[in-house]
Amino acid sequence: MKYQSQKIALIYFAVAMGLFLIQVSGGLLAGWIYVQPNTLSELVPFNIIRMLHTNSLIVWLLLGFFGAAYFLIPEEAEREIHSEKLAYLQLAILVLGTLGVVVTYLFNLFEGNWLLGKEGREFLEQPKWVKAGIVVAALIFLYNVTMTVLKGKKTAITNILLLGLWGLALLFLFSFYNPENLALDKMYWWYVVHLWVEGVWELIMASILAYLMLKLTGVDREVVEKWLYVIVAAALFSGILGTGHHYYWIGTPGYWQWIGSIFSSLEVIPFFAMMAFAFVMVWKGRRDHPNKAALLWSLGCATLAFFGAGVWGFLHTLHGVNYYTHGTQITAAHGHLAFYGAYVCLNLAIFTYAMPILRNRDPYNQVLNMASFWLMSSGMVFMTFVLTFAGTIQTHLQRVLGDYFMDVQDQLSLFYWMRFGSGVVVVLGAILFIYSISVPRKELIEPGQVSEVPAE
Amino acid sequence: MPCPRFIDNWLPVDQHMKENATSSVLDELPGELLIWVLIVSELLVFGAGLAAFMAVRLTDPVGFAEAQSHLHGTAAALNTIVLVSSGYLAARALRLRNAARRTAERFCLVAAAALGVVFLAIKGIEYADKASLGITYETHPFFTFYYLLTGFHAAHVVAGVLILLLIAWFDEPRNIEAGAAFWHMVDLVWVLLFPVIYLLA
Numbered sequence A: 001m002k003y004q005s006q007k008i009a010l011i012y013f014a015v016a017m018g019l020f021l022i023q024v025s026g027g028l029l030a031g032w033i034y035v036q037p038n039t040l041s042e043l044v045p046f047n048i049i050r051m052l053h054t055n056s057l058i059v060w061l062l063l064g065f066f067g068a069a070y071f072l073i074p075e076e077a078e079r080e081i082h083s084e085k086l087a088y089l090q091l092a093i094l095v096l097g098t099l100g101v102v103v104t105y106l107f108n109l110f111e112g113n114w115l116l117g118k119e120g121r122e123f124l125e126q127p128k129w130v131k132a133g134i135v136v137a138a139l140i141f142l143y144n145v146t147m148t149v150l151k152g153k154k155t156a157i158t159n160i161l162l163l164g165l166w167g168l169a170l171l172f173l174f175s176f177y178n179p180e181n182l183a184l185d186k187m188y189w190w191y192v193v194h195l196w197v198e199g200v201w202e203l204i205m206a207s208i209l210a211y212l213m214l215k216l217t218g219v220d221r222e223v224v225e226k227w228l229y230v231i232v233a234a235a236l237f238s239g240i241l242g243t244g245h246h247y248y249w250i251g252t253p254g255y256w257q258w259i260g261s262i263f264s265s266l267e268v269i270p271f272f273a274m275m276a277f278a279f280v281m282v283w284k285g286r287r288d289h290p291n292k293a294a295l296l297w298s299l300g301c302a303t304l305a306f307f308g309a310g311v312w313g314f315l316h317t318l319h320g321v322n323y324y325t326h327g328t329q330i331t332a333a334h335g336h337l338a339f340y341g342a343y344v345c346l347n348l349a350i351f352t353y354a355m356p357i358l359r360n361r362d363p364y365n366q367v368l369n370m371a372s373f374w375l376m377s378s379g380m381v382f383m384t385f386v387l388t389f390a391g392t393i394q395t396h397l398q399r400v401l402g403d404y405f406m407d408v409q410d411q412l413s414l415f416y417w418m419r420f421g422s423g424v425v426v427v428l429g430a431i432l433f434i435y436s437i438s439v440p441r442k443e444l445i446e447p448g449q450v451s452e453v454p455a456e
Numbered sequence B: 001m002p003c004p005r006f007i008d009n010w011l012p013v014d015q016h017m018k019e020n021a022t023s024s025v026l027d028e029l030p031g032e033l034l035i036w037v038l039i040v041s042e043l044l045v046f047g048a049g050l051a052a053f054m055a056v057r058l059t060d061p062v063g064f065a066e067a068q069s070h071l072h073g074t075a076a077a078l079n080t081i082v083l084v085s086s087g088y089l090a091a092r093a094l095r096l097r098n099a100a101r102r103t104a105e106r107f108c109l110v111a112a113a114a115l116g117v118v119f120l121a122i123k124g125i126e127y128a129d130k131a132s133l134g135i136t137y138e139t140h141p142f143f144t145f146y147y148l149l150t151g152f153h154a155a156h157v158v159a160g161v162l163i164l165l166l167i168a169w170f171d172e173p174r175n176i177e178a179g180a181a182f183w184h185m186v187d188l189v190w191v192l193l194f195p196v197i198y199l200l201a
Helices: A004-035 A046-077 A084-107 A128-151 A156-176 A182-217 A221-246 A255-265 A268-284 A292-315 A319-325 A329-358 A366-400 A405-411 A413-438 B005-010 B015-023 B033-058 B061-068 B073-098 B102-132 B141-169 B173-199
Strands: none
Touching: A004 A046, A004 A084, A004 A329, A004 A413, A046 A084, A046 A128, A046 A156, A046 A182, A046 A329, A084 A128, A128 A156, A156 A182, A156 A221, A182 A221, A182 A268, A182 A292, A182 A329, A221 A255, A221 A268, A221 B033, A255 A292, A255 A319, A255 B033, A255 B141, A268 A292, A292 A329, A292 A366, A319 A366, A329 A366, A329 A413, A366 A405, A366 A413, A405 A413, B033 B061, B033 B141, B033 B173, B061 B141, B073 B102, B073 B141, B073 B173, B102 B141, B102 B173, B141 B173
16 A cells, blocks of 8 residues: 555445445345245335345445545555545445435335435435435545545546546436426436446446556556547447437437437447457556456456446347337346446455555455355356346237236246345355455465466 | 457557557557547447438338438538538648648638538528428438438537637647548548438439
């Protein structure tokens, strides 16, 4: 650790991993409800569990991004973070907000209250006071890192990271605008949801991945930056108008079907470029970095993001296809692998890289960590296949033959059981990961073991 | 390990190989790399749009032919001449700049931008004519594509005019090269749109 203030990242990562565990446990519970629908139906209905599952995912990913920024910006800017106090204050606000969200969702004490009650919009259910807290925390964060970068060295990595983080905060403001008209509501809703994960988050992903490649493979910064700019250009070019692929059936004009289909098809390009980038860097890189687990997570991230976000996204993005598949388990398959590949793996890669440095150790528990990668990833890939098959059958029975929704759900129960099984594997992988990161035991793997680990 | 030549300089290079690193095909492209990324992306979008147009036309050839008969073929042909001439002027500007004839170069760029405005004016007359006939993007799938493709293209002409004026102002050769490359792309897209939308029977 070159700069003292980098250690801010430690607590961000710790909280993120705690929420990660809650998120996957919530997912497992939701998966169980799919096969045993009466579970907790009176106490905590399924929709609340699903809200906790998705909201905690977003919060821990964001905490991971913030932590990653606090970790890498001092090194890139070659100076300490502007204010450590503000960074901890920001975290405190976010944790308070998270607790507020959990209490509000579980006990629903303030139903209908404009400030305290939960809002009905999917993923943006947080009560207004929490949303305001998120904005305040984001402003503190942006002030803090922007000041650091402005006073320090500016690199392509920090520029793109800041662009992504500023975009993230500004787009979140649309969550406050909730028009009466449901079509308009959905239209602006996607400004947050789509332009986050298929827009500015991709910039954050590309810059963190570029940082990891720079450190792990030892390639010239010049080469990394050239890739980074092209990836970012491709991401924004396709992603912004790609929002149109959410405007097919919500009441927006018909031309969105073509704009959405064409631009969102191109969204696969930046993900392909990120995968090519990661492999070319490793292939040609000259540094033999001891943290093999971080490298595995980085390559896994680029690969699974390409398949989950790129290929599985393209699978149902054309409006002619989406007319049939919209809202089936195909969407669930895509959502799971895309989030896992692009953003979960990215966070776990930077955790794996940064934690030993933050704790002043050599890379530790590498084998356990890599085992957790294979466990979690194979669980998630299996889940994706299962849900894809389930979605294909569902599309045929429900949308082509016109069978009733619940009758079709009965037909899918075998797949839901298998999905639950793969969920168990993912949760075990997550526990193993968190253990391997939090309890340092064995440091540095022996050279002999390295070659046995497939590098994807 | 061997690797394809075109990604050579996208690869980290050993110190002793540095001299050879310039042999990549990408380096032989004139101008900035990112402008080429943009050009390829734009061509993909318009190409996909045209392909979709032709595919949908197969489902209703009669309706498409009927709709097409409402278009102004002459105005569009005139616009083709306007845009190609404008492209020629932009290309000349770079030559003039390299010959250090900056006044002539700036004249060419401003003239190219002016022709861009002429293109937009003719296009505007076409649109106004359609509007007065009560034709909108919802009248027929043909017109959905007509407005999407030509409207998108017109938006690029607006951007192109601004870029031409900008590079006339900040007239370093590399700026002119990038701006002219963009403008030629806008040109090229029109030359593809014109026959497919207006002429193909």
